[in-house]
Amino acid sequence: MSPEEFRRHGKQVVDWIADYLAGISSYPVMSQVKPGEIRAALPSRPPEEGEPFENVLADLERVLLPGITHWQHPGFFAYFPSNASGPAILGDLLSSGLGVQGMLWVTSPACTELETVVVDWLAELLGLPEHFRTDAAGGGVIQDSASSACLVALLAALHRAGGGRVAAEGVDRRYTLYVTSQTHSSLEKAARIAGLGAAAVRGVDVDPGTLAMDPGHLRTLLAEDEAAGAVPAMVCATVGTTSTTAIDPVPAIGEVCRERGVWLHVDAAYAGVAAVCPELRWLNDGVAAYADSYSTNPHKWLLTNFDCTVLWTADRAPLLGALSILPEYLRNAATTTGSVVDYRDWQVPLGRRFRALKLWSVIRWYGAEGLREHIRKGVALARELAGWIAADPGFRLHEPHPLGLVCFRPVWRGLPAAESDRATLRLMELLNASGSMYLTHTKVSGRVLLRMAIGTAATERQHVERAWEQIRREHAALSATLP
């Protein structure tokens, strides 16, 4: 495709996206297709000859769109938001257009240095400690996801716990990892990938009310495991769990980690970016004093398209020790002098997209004030929704709900717990099938809760209000059909 053809088709695509975003409310939020339907509508064999680009756009519209679940729809309340925004899309487009690969500083110095600048900017915006800055012993790096960030943190923790033995000799003793029932599943996945196995994942009790990690039980477990010959490698504290945004007590957990010399990773995938607001800065309590590593996802609630997770560490040495390898074909003068950062040593893959461009573009377009406004809107709408739920005898609100996620369950009069849970899931299916909203569920203390996560950029008060009215209406209608 020549630059002039690109210019023409590029503008068609920009128009298509602008129209799509302007009209997104007209689509059903959740795709209603059956398994295999999209695949069956596509040719099973690739074209022998090239086709006009218009064919791609036509098939996108005709074949693919019905199979799209619209994450940017104002009625998207499922999982957590995965914000896209204009400046992020355009920053990513610039990255694709430049087509550079930032595995080493030398392979495009601006790719590395802009990343250093924006992760330092973000640390400042979130009030993260000075020692996470690149000029200190630590540093930040963009990863594809919180899963990868947690894996990298675990590898660094293992490197420190084993004094470098893991990289050299492998897992030759019992290393353990501490989480709770509320920790993200990527931590168990990381333990499996890192060769520790699921058996190395130790479950610390949670407070049954707040679902937060019990630091006393952590202390007991660590002592027992060490006495039994295990080497505790890492504790993962979560600030804002996936299920209910529960918040582990990082200062108390950090104190236990310090006593035992265990690496503390703080997974704030969803919630961390909310610290851009001074009134939510308490989310960082204990991070400065205790965290060895910390990660949060601008690609969830901070207007930066997936993928963009930022991982910071207080000490980059064990991270580099775990992941650096320098074959001859990557040797270069800048790396040899040690005067540059080579981010390939901070991640699993070797190659790297120029992802800093989109975060840079977002921070500059919105500014700190614009980012705060976006987070505040989500928190305020969630608080208002929680108020309506609490005031309605047909529903039970799950407390607390400090950020944009509200969990609740409908009351089904006269039904025992298991049947109530089935009715709740049935209600969720009806709501999702209506096309006007998409909710997901979780379980707390064995009971099904509905999750309504507010934070999509397009979501305004009217959308939350309408969704809540529909939930009440459908609940009443479904209740009427039950025995």
Place this chain on the structure above:
Amino acid sequence: MSPEEFRRHGKQVVDWIADYLAGISSYPVMSQVKPGEIRAALPSRPPEEGEPFENVLADLERVLLPGITHWQHPGFFAYFPSNASGPAILGDLLSSGLGVQGMLWVTSPACTELETVVVDWLAELLGLPEHFRTDAAGGGVIQDSASSACLVALLAALHRAGGGRVAAEGVDRRYTLYVTSQTHSSLEKAARIAGLGAAAVRGVDVDPGTLAMDPGHLRTLLAEDEAAGAVPAMVCATVGTTSTTAIDPVPAIGEVCRERGVWLHVDAAYAGVAAVCPELRWLNDGVAAYADSYSTNPHKWLLTNFDCTVLWTADRAPLLGALSILPEYLRNAATTTGSVVDYRDWQVPLGRRFRALKLWSVIRWYGAEGLREHIRKGVALARELAGWIAADPGFRLHEPHPLGLVCFRPVWRGLPAAESDRATLRLMELLNASGSMYLTHTKVSGRVLLRMAIGTAATERQHVERAWEQIRREHAALSATLP
């Protein structure tokens, strides 16, 4: 940013990229900045208030461009090409614009089903076996990089070798991985990440002439290691090594793997896509009969922007066994029925971009014929360059050079080997500093070779010819200054 603002700025960005690509020859290929220079030119603190998007574009032009090494420049001969192309950039733009997250089938069915279709298309285009298709026991999946693909293959291999013990109990015995001195460093990195450690990586001898793995030595090593109590987990054969595009004898290696029941992964990161040409289909020799997994990178030489690696497996069960976890908040009806593919279980991260769009867009725009033409151009230019080098007494050509990479060294009359190598590196620095080309180096049998990888989409005969003339000229000039 409103849809209308996006429309306006989007067209500015498209124009900027079209102009950039049209004028790319005017930039020095390799950035000439010093470490820290770009960073120093950027504000150390984030803006408090939002800025116009024009500021981002102005700073891109003024501050960042001097720090860009232009991978799409016709004089880019370093590493391997990392092709961008119009349809890939636009496919990626559509992915950003839709902003969907394809971790599960249900979170956007089209994201999963289009991926299934395009990886099956690519398997057909490359002549890969039927059992790699998703409707068979295997299947393909898009990964971010060959590093991640090799790691995932190793995790699947470990799962099979350990009968599921690794995921459950961790690495509790000595698993081994077989590579050569020519295998990509990501395999050692994968062994370290997976908890096997560098010590588990066993070096199989290579033929000193072809640098290809010696299957006889592999057989001996496997027998010795098993006798010593090790559990061989995986052999990695490379089709087109990073250093010199050496090609391991997959059929003979596969025969040894079959005898011993060891997983064979074929890493064809750079070379694999060349099999789109029937006359290069020999690159797949042995893959159908023996490979348990296979990976290649459309993001290197197949016109699809980074990141896009495709990994296929002949049997997806061990891969899913190694990587599947299903927490309550991800449960859904489609997953539970088992009627859909959830690609999150095929990779390290949970979240997923809609990367299939760019590969789909590339295959449709170019068609099989257009892709073949692109590969053939690179192979033909490399062959012509190799002819010039072979005919010039001032240079020594490294044989063989089956694809787009040509390795060679200048002759420095009267200089001993070590000083010759220093002179070769000095020549490379002078050429790279000239701004008209970017070469990298490798070492073979202890001697430095220059690598000239042809395959950037913009590279035509004139660029190779001019580069070769400059290399000869600078070699002569530098020779004259030597004692």
